[in-house]
Amino acid sequence: MNKYELISKEIRRRIVAEIYSMDQPIPDEVTLSKEFSCSRMTMKRALDILVTEGLLFRRRGHGTFIVKSGLQNAYVNVDNENKGLTNLLIGKKVTSKIIKFDVLFPTKEVASQLAIDTNNPVYDIIRLRYVEGEPYVLEKTHMPVNIIGGINEAVLHGSIYNHISEGLKLSIAGFHRKIRACKPDELDRIYLGCQPDDPILEVEQVAYLNTGVAFEYSFSRHRYDRFVFTTVNITKK
Amino acid sequence: MNKYELISKEIRRRIVAEIYSMDQPIPDEVTLSKEFSCSRMTMKRALDILVTEGLLFRRRGHGTFIVKSGLQNAYVNVDNENKGLTNLLIGKKVTSKIIKFDVLFPTKEVASQLAIDTNNPVYDIIRLRYVEGEPYVLEKTHMPVNIIGGINEAVLHGSIYNHISEGLKLSIAGFHRKIRACKPDELDRIYLGCQPDDPILEVEQVAYLNTGVAFEYSFSRHRYDRFVFTTVNITKK
């Protein structure tokens, strides 16, 4: 772990442990950089992480302060990483039922989103994910076979993301997501147990490796009463 | 505008204009920093912006590449700023109907989200926003009077965000948002013209000034067929 990550981790700990007063600025950047034996640039970078997480804010000429209401959401912000459901809901029991598992040629739409040719086969997967035994989300996933490979039932019952990072040693760079509300279709009613007038929260996602290649195009359909999408957006400057 | 912002703007222009080949890395950081007469750190910072926007990705030992599929979403990424609907849908005609405009003592819930006391009055506003004459979103907004002040019907028919930044000279630092699907209530049916089984996409938001103070707690209820929430999440490192 890098110096700036270590420092930001320590400052985060102090904030959560309320070691710094909420009504005073935290020590200034020069003082902190002396304490941590680093340059001011490195200190700034460490604090930037916490600003992005919504835990701190800065005022030129004043100092750096703790966002009081940011503490409530501290658990949300930290998981700004690239984890699948299995890793996100750590401590909860996540199980999966495989509804579809095929290798097919992609539709034009899927091929376009994955930036591949329509003669490049993809996995077509539908999984129902349970959290603590309750139906939670219906995931429809398309992944190019030549990029991801090695998917089998064992993987599908566990975490595809762990397979990608630990099995295939690939690393995930990020996502483009679209979130919308929809009416339930037949699959939703059957597997999520929706009533005909229960809305669905759908997350459409294209996921990228750090090679810039799209490796997943998916639709996650959530029961409206069991899922909220949370996001933090703080200007660093 | 700062040097790194100017540079990132120019590189963005070149990417969108396809001046750089999509299959080759763009010039390396040292070359670019010579071209722009800046240090490598500043160049890196300029490129960081585009990486965060999902337009570029980097590979240590390889170079910096254009995300092909990122271009499709280029219009979305740039608006990662703190704008209201009026500024977001620039070029489209946004109008508003004022449904409620009161000053009240906040409920416990609202007071807690705004981190104020329940005897601190807030504006309670409900607006129906039209885009090109069509009902688009129903916004329920709570703002502390002592922070925002000066709201009147003229402001409500225009942009509250412009009032805050230009009128009050305050600057907006960021948001915490929760996005969920809900069933429509009576207001949604009346004003958005929803059918009883039309879902609603609700965005719950706490907005912060750069002083760290929460100034807005709001619920934006969107017709499911006219709104998609888009987000980009790319690891910089």
Add this chain to the structure above:
DNA sequence: CAGTGGTCTAGACCACAAT
């Protein structure tokens, strides 16, 4: 004025990948 954060520099060294 002094004290804060914001920007920028010139250069060092490290980590990783291709040759």
Add this chain to the structure above:
DNA sequence: TTGTGGTCTAGACCACTGT
């Protein structure tokens, strides 16, 4: 070995705030 991006430094100067 070379070339790429990643981290870190020590210091300069600027912008904003309150005294």
